[in-house]
Structure formats: C-alpha cells, structure tokens
Amino acid sequence: MSLTQDVYSVYERFGNMFALDYQTGCIYEVAREPETEEEKNATIYWEGHCYTFLPDLGLSKIDPPHELLRRLITKQFLIALKQKGYKFQADYLVYHPSDEIQHNQRDIFSIFKGFNFRTLRLGENLFLCVDPHLTIVTNATLKYLTSKCKNLSDLSDFSVRWNTETEGGIDGYLIETICSNGSVKCKVKNYRTGTEEEVDGSLVYPEPRPELLERLITIVGGDLSVISLQRKLSFLDSKEASRDRFFETLEIIRKLKTNVFPIKFGDFKVELDPNPVVVRF
Amino acid sequence: MVSFLEGNAIETEPNLLFDSADSSAIHPQAYWGLRRFGPFDKTISEIRIGLIAPISQIAHLRDLIRELHNGVPIFPGGMQQFFGCDLIVTKEQTVDGIATSDYEKAGSNFVASTDPRDVDVVVSFVPRTERYFSNTPYYRLKAILAANGFASQMVTENTFTNLKWSYLNLASAIFAKAGGTPWVLQSEMPNTDIILGISLSNFVSYRNRAGERPRYVGYVNVFDSYGRWMFFEGIAQPYSKEERIKNLEQLLLRALQKFKAEKGVTPKKFAIHYYKKFGSEEIEATFSVLSKQISDFKVAFISIDDSHPFRLYDKRTEDGSFPRGYYAYLDKNEALLSTTGFTSISKHRMGTPKLLHIRLHQRPNEFTNIDEIVYQVLCLTKLDWATATPLVREPVTLQFSREVAYLSAAISEQEWSYINRPEVSTILSRRTWFI
Numbered sequence: 001m002s003l004t005q006d007v008y009s010v011y012e013r014f015g016n017m018f019a020l021d022y023q024t025g026c027i028y029e030v031a032r033e034p035e036t037e038e039e040k041n042a043t044i045y046w047e048g049h050c051y052t053f054l055p056d057l058g059l060s061k062i063d064p065p066h067e068l069l070r071r072l073i074t075k076q077f078l079i080a081l082k083q084k085g086y087k088f089q090a091d092y093l094v095y096h097p098s099d100e101i102q103h104n105q106r107d108i109f110s111i112f113k114g115f116n117f118r119t120l121r122l123g124e125n126l127f128l129c130v131d132p133h134l135t136i137v138t139n140a141t142l143k144y145l146t147s148k149c150k151n152l153s154d155l156s157d158f159s160v161r162w163n164t165e166t167e168g169g170i171d172g173y174l175i176e177t178i179c180s181n182g183s184v185k186c187k188v189k190n191y192r193t194g195t196e197e198e199v200d201g202s203l204v205y206p207e208p209r210p211e212l213l214e215r216l217i218t219i220v221g222g223d224l225s226v227i228s229l230q231r232k233l234s235f236l237d238s239k240e241a242s243r244d245r246f247f248e249t250l251e252i253i254r255k256l257k258t259n260v261f262p263i264k265f266g267d268f269k270v271e272l273d274p275n276p277v278v279v280r281f
Numbered sequence: 282m283v284s285f286l287e288g289n290a291i292e293t294e295p296n297l298l299f300d301s302a303d304s305s306a307i308h309p310q311a312y313w314g315l316r317r318f319g320p321f322d323k324t325i326s327e328i329r330i331g332l333i334a335p336i337s338q339i340a341h342l343r344d345l346i347r348e349l350h351n352g353v354p355i356f357p358g359g360m361q362q363f364f365g366c367d368l369i370v371t372k373e374q375t376v377d378g379i380a381t382s383d384y385e386k387a388g389s390n391f392v393a394s395t396d397p398r399d400v401d402v403v404v405s406f407v408p409r410t411e412r413y414f415s416n417t418p419y420y421r422l423k424a425i426l427a428a429n430g431f432a433s434q435m436v437t438e439n440t441f442t443n444l445k446w447s448y449l450n451l452a453s454a455i456f457a458k459a460g461g462t463p464w465v466l467q468s469e470m471p472n473t474d475i476i477l478g479i480s481l482s483n484f485v486s487y488r489n490r491a492g493e494r495p496r497y498v499g500y501v502n503v504f505d506s507y508g509r510w511m512f513f514e515g516i517a518q519p520y521s522k523e524e525r526i527k528n529l530e531q532l533l534l535r536a537l538q539k540f541k542a543e544k545g546v547t548p549k550k551f552a553i554h555y556y557k558k559f560g561s562e563e564i565e566a567t568f569s570v571l572s573k574q575i576s577d578f579k580v581a582f583i584s585i586d587d588s589h590p591f592r593l594y595d596k597r598t599e600d601g602s603f604p605r606g607y608y609a610y611l612d613k614n615e616a617l618l619s620t621t622g623f624t625s626i627s628k629h630r631m632g633t634p635k636l637l638h639i640r641l642h643q644r645p646n647e648f649t650n651i652d653e654i655v656y657q658v659l660c661l662t663k664l665d666w667a668t669a670t671p672l673v674r675e676p677v678t679l680q681f682s683r684e685v686a687y688l689s690a691a692i693s694e695q696e697w698s699y700i701n702r703p704e705v706s707t708i709l710s711r712r713t714w715f716i
Contacts, residue, residue, distance in 0.1 A: 007283060008596070015609065015617075016592040019284045092590070116590040122611065125284060131590035157416055211411035235632060242622075242633045243601030246594045279288040279593060279609045 013279040017127040025267025028058020053266030074119045095135040105224045132248045136208040143184040143201035148220035159207035291606035295660045296467035311669040315363045322462035331372040334406035356448040384418035388425035397430035401459040409437035420691030428699035432458035432714035449669045457666035469506040472649040474548035476504040478678030502681045508664045517701035530570040551580040554678035582642040598623035614641040627672040667716040
C-alpha cells in the first residue's frame with residue numbers, strides 16, 4: 001500500500017476507481033473474420049465493425065475513439081485475469097481459487113473472496129473500478145443432497161442451474177425431485193423457454209444464494225449459518241465497514257498490479273495506478 | 282499522478298410537513314414530527330383492524346394493537362398522539378398451523394366471511410422467512426388478501442423481539458394502508474409536477490402455469506411534487522416481454538388521466554424513475570404517448586441503479602463512510618449519491634453505503650439538471666411510510682416498485698388480475714397496500 005500512503009495522507013475523500021495509464025498502439029479495422037484463438041482474442045466488435053491490434057488481420061489503421069480503446073483494454077484485462085488463474089462467476093465477478101475461505105460445509109458450497117469490477121471513462125481517461133465481492137459456488141448436486149435428505153419434498157421450490165453439453169449452464173426452477181430405482185431425476189422449469197424438463201440429478205445444482213444454502217444445510221443436518229458467514233466477510237459486522245472495505249480494495253489493487261499488470265498486447269502497454277481517485281469539493 | 286472526481290453536497294436534510302393546514306408543522310425526522318404535530322392527513326379518526334394469527338399468537342397480536350392504541354414509553358400517547366386516530370379490532374381469524382397452506386386456508390376463510398369495506402387493515406402474525414423465498418405464509422397471505430381488496434400488515438417473531446423500534450414503523454404503515462398520508466415534503470421539488478416510479482418487466486408467479494412462457498406485469502406508482510404518493514396503477518393482464526412498450530404507453534396514459542382528474546391540472550414537467558437505464562424504445566414510447574395528450578411538456582428520464590461496484594469513502598467520518606447527501610459527478614448528467622453514509626440524524630449504520638448511480642436524460646430539451654435530480658432523489662428517500670427511520674437508502678419510487686416486484690413473484694396471474702379489477706382497485710389503488 002506504500003504508493004497510496006501519500007495520497008491517503010493528503011486527501012480526505014476517495015473513490016474505488018484507479019487510473020489505467022496506457023501507451024497507445026496501432027488499431028486496425030479487420031479485413032477478414034478472425035480464425036485462430038489468438039486472432040479472436042485480439043479482435044473486438046464495436047458499432048457494426050471488427051477491430052484488432054494484429055496488423056496481419058487489419059485492413060486499415062484507424063485513430064481509435066476512447067470508447068473503442070476502453071473496450072479493447074477491458075477485453076485484454078479479462079484475458080490477462082484468466083491467464084493468471086482467476087475465475088469468473090459472471091461477466092464482472094472475479095475470484096481466484098487460492099482465495100477460498102475455509103468452513104465445515106464445503107460439501108455443499110465454497111466461498112471465495114473476489115471482486116466486482118468495471119472499466120469506465122471519465123473524460124478522456126480510463127479507470128478500473130474494483131469493489132470486494134464474495135463469490136459463492138454450489139458444490140452439492142441434487143443427487144448428493146437427496147442422499148443426505150430425509151424428506152424429498154424439501155428438495156423443491158427453488159432456483160437451480162443444470163449443465164448441458166450443448167448449451168452450457170441453464171437456469172430454471174426446481175419443481176420436484178424424484179428418486180426411483182436408485183436414480184435421481186429433477187423436474188425443472190427452464191427459465192429461458194418456460195418449458196418443463198426432466199434432468200438427471202447429478203447435473204443439477206441449487207442456486208448459490210446464502211438463504212437457500214442455509215436452508216439446504218439445515219435440511220441435510222449440517223450446522224452453518226451461511227448468512228452470518230456472508231455478513232462477517234462482507235464487513236457488515238464491522239463498526240468501520242467503509243474503512244475496512246476501502247483497505248481491502250487497495251489490497252486487491254496491489255495484487256492486480258503485482259500479478260496481472262502491466263498488460264501488453266500489440267504495441268499497447270497498460271499500467272494500473274495504485275492511487276485511488278480523489279473526490280474534491 | 283492523482284486523478285480527481287468533482288463532488289458536491291446537500292448539507293441540510295429536507296424538512297417534512299406534518300399538517301396539511303399548518304405550514305409551520307415541520308421537522309426533518311418523521312418520529313419527532315409525528316409526535317409533535319400528528320400526521321399530515323388528519324381526516325382519519327378510526328382504523329378498523331382484522332387479525333389473522335395462529336391460536337398461540339392471537340393474544341400477542343391483540344396486546345400489540347392495544348399497545349399501539351394506548352401508547353408505550355417510546356411511543357407516548359399511541360395512535361391518538363402520533364396519528365390522531367383509534368385502532369379497533371373488528372374481526373379475528375385463527376390459523377390452524379404455520380405452513381403456507383394453513384395461511385392460504387385462513388386467508389381464504391377470512392376474505393369469504395368479511396366485506397373489505399368493513400376492515401381497513403388486516404394485521405397478521407406470520408413465521409419469519411427470507412425474502413428470497415416467495416412461496417411463504419407472508420407472501421401468499423398478502424396476495425390472497427390483496428386480491429380481495431384487503432391491505433395487510435405482517436408481523437413476525439422478530440417484530441416482537443425488537444418491538445421498541447417497531448411501534449412507530451408499524452403504526453405508520455397501518456395508517457398509510459388505511460389510506461392516510463403520514464407526512465409529505467415541506468417544499469415542492471424543483472422543476473417537477475409529477476413523479477412516476479415505473480416497472481415494466483417483473484415476473485408474475487410461476488404458480489398455476491407450468492409449461493408456459495414467463496409472463497410479466499407492469500405498474501406505476503404516482504407521486505406529486507411534494508413527494509406524496511397518490512395512487513398505484515397496474516396493467517391487469519400479465520403480458521409477454523415483447524408487449525412491454527405497448528403496456529408502458531397504456532400505463533402512462535392511465536396515470537396521466539388519473540392525475541389530471543385528481544389534481545385538476547395537467548402536469549407539464551414529468552420525472553420518470555426507473556431502476557435501470559432507459560432504452561431508446563421506452564423513451565420514444567413515452568414521448569409519443571405524452572405528445573398525443575399534452576401540447577407543451579418536458580420529461581426527465583431518471584435511471585437510479587444500484588447494481589454497480591462504485592463506492593466512495595471519506596476518511597473524516599468515524600467509519601470511513603461517504604456522508605449521506607454527498608455526491609460525486611461522473612459526467613454532466615451522471616452522479617453517484619450516498620444516502621446511507623454518516624449523518625448526524627442517525628447512528629444506526631450498517632455496512633458500506635451502496636451508492637445510487639443516477640443518470641438523467643431530458644426530452645425534448647433541458648429544463649433541469651443533475652443537482653436538482655440528486656436533491657429530488659434524496660428527498661424521496663424520506664417518504665417511505667413503512668419506516669420512520671431517518672436513514673433510508675432508496676427513493677420511495679424505487680422502494681415501492683421493489684415491494685410490488687417481490688409480491689408479483691408470489692402472486693398468481695389470476696390474483697394479479699383480481700387486484701386490478703375495478704371493485705378491488707377502487708379500494709387498493711389509493712392505499713399503499715404493497716409496503
């Protein structure tokens with residue numbers, strides 16, 4: 001945190017936005033469809049056109065608008081995070097597997113200290129906004145829960161996600177869990193199509209919501225308040241919640257600066273300024 | 282290199298008014314204003330209460346109503362002192378168990394044997410459940426009662442364990458659900474004749490329609506320039522997502538006609554609050570429908586979003602929170618407002634302020650600015666009649682929309698249609714039945 005100490009001692013009010021200082025390289029409008037993984041990673045689609053920093057793919061060199069640069073840098077940041085082992089729960093919710101919090105119900109769920117982020121333009125400058133965020137991942141399938149649960153009717157009436165080979169994860173509502181001849185089937189309603197389906201219980205996971213996981217842990221005879229754990233880890237029990245969250249943010253930025261930045265692609269080089277934006281009145 | 286955001290502050294809490302006939306009956310806090318002046322609306326002298334509870338809890342509910350009526354040390358003088366009215370229990374219904382089905386049965390028995398014109402508010406004891414779950418006694422009973430024209434107030438075991446702080450909140454909610462106006466803003470908000478809190482695509486419950494495509498409901502809560510909630514207007518028939526623009530037009534038209542009929546004037550300056558960014562289709566549809574009705578009007582499309590990671594901090598405050606009423610500009614028409622940070626009027630803070638990201642778009646031309654809109658939003662955080670606490674995060678436009686959204690997930694399409702049929706909406710549309 002040494003770089004921020006001076007800023008912290010001089011100023012009083014801060015935002016969780018950190019400048020992205022970048023050395024601009026060349027950008028080209030794309031002449032042909034990107035084919036390889038490398039080409040796809042180097043290309044973005046914006047306002048009806050494709051742009052890349054790879055000269056071989058490019059048709060003509062352009063003077064990139066700030067918004068195009070923001071999108072390009074955001075994509076390269078995402079790629080850099082993945083390369084460093086970070087995982088994504090949603091587009092902007094990130095965690096690293098090494099940041100898992102230990103608890104005694106890991107058969108049901110895992111919880112990680114991660115962060116939520118956005119890139120944004122303020123005037124002509126680019127910023128990375130980072131906020132600490134807990135990520136909860138459900139580990140227990142409905143098949144597993146059925147093996148631990150006495151009353152099958154408890155395993156119904158909540159949101160679930162199931163894995164498919166063709167469409168990836170699908171969200172839906174669990175209408176009923178059926179156990180017969182050793183197999184577990186889930187009658188689910190697909191949120192996307194509105195249709196009812198029957199899915200193998202080994203592919204179905206409860207939605208990773210603290211309220212639901214807490215109820216399921218009670219149902220299977222476990223003992224852990226997920227809501228209390230979440231509150232504690234979210235600084236809700238702290239008397240200095242804002243201060244704690246701010247320092248945790250600075251720690252995330254320190255790690256990103258050390259482990260992920262600078263990001264280099266084409267002739268570009270992007271650095272992360274560890275000083276938070278200052279709010280002045 | 283240090284980067285800067287420009288900031289600004291609303292240093293003084295907006296005052297509230299507690300008497301429609303006395304402009305000096307003002308105070309920035311609901312508790313002290315009600316205790317000293319009574320409610321804004323002094324026309325309600327009696328509220329008739331129906332009780333629904335398991336046998337083991339019915340006596341507790343009676344005691345609670347008696348304490349609200351007579352008063353307790355934190356609520357001296359009770360309903361008469363704070364709201365100028367009496368509470369009278371006129372009907373009781375017991376529940377056989379604590380399962381959702383037990384409450385559905387009790388609710389059905391209650392509505393079958395009671396005329397909604399004979400009971401102003403139903404107070405019910407329900408087991409405490411998380412909001413995440415919709416198939417619960419709380420939501421199912423509330424839905425059944427609303428579908429039959431009854432406003433309801435639920436209490437749980439938590440209410441009794443924290444009763445000291447619940448008396449005024451309960452009393453205020455009961456008064457509002459009986460059709461009263463507890464308080465309004467002392468001053469009109471600038472450049473605003475009418476405020477609409479809209480919601481277009483909340484799920485209506487999956488119940489009774491497995492296998493069909495998801496259906497949505499639309500509704501609007503309408504407020505005047507003093508932030509006074511006026512009425513609720515909903516589209517009776519659930520619709521598919523593709524029909525939302527057509528339904529937006531219908532909602533706006535009905536809200537405008539009702540506002541004109543009630544106020545006797547045609548509003549010219551509209552503020553429309555939405556919990557997410559307005560799409561161009563929504564903006565064009567709004568402009569188009571208003572153009573057909575009014576010759577000279579202006580609209581401020583105000584999106585108020587909290588699903589972002591932006592945070593602001595202030596090391597001068599004891600917990601590091603960015604003070605309530607302080608804000609930072611992201612752009613000329615964009616600001617981040619803190620509503621739950623440090624404030625001298627409340628010590629009860631929890632967590633880090635979740636900022637409101639406010640974005641303004643104006644049509645056909647500029648008539649207000651982001652500072653006025655930030656002030657408007659802060660004012661509207663003081664008008665949720667379900668809570669008298671001074672630290673409310675969301676403006677009432679969004680808060681009320683959220684309450685209806687939770688309910689719509691527990692209500693069947695048929696029940697939603699019942700709520701919006703004329704004989705029921707005549708009773709409910711002027712009561713904040715959903716809070």
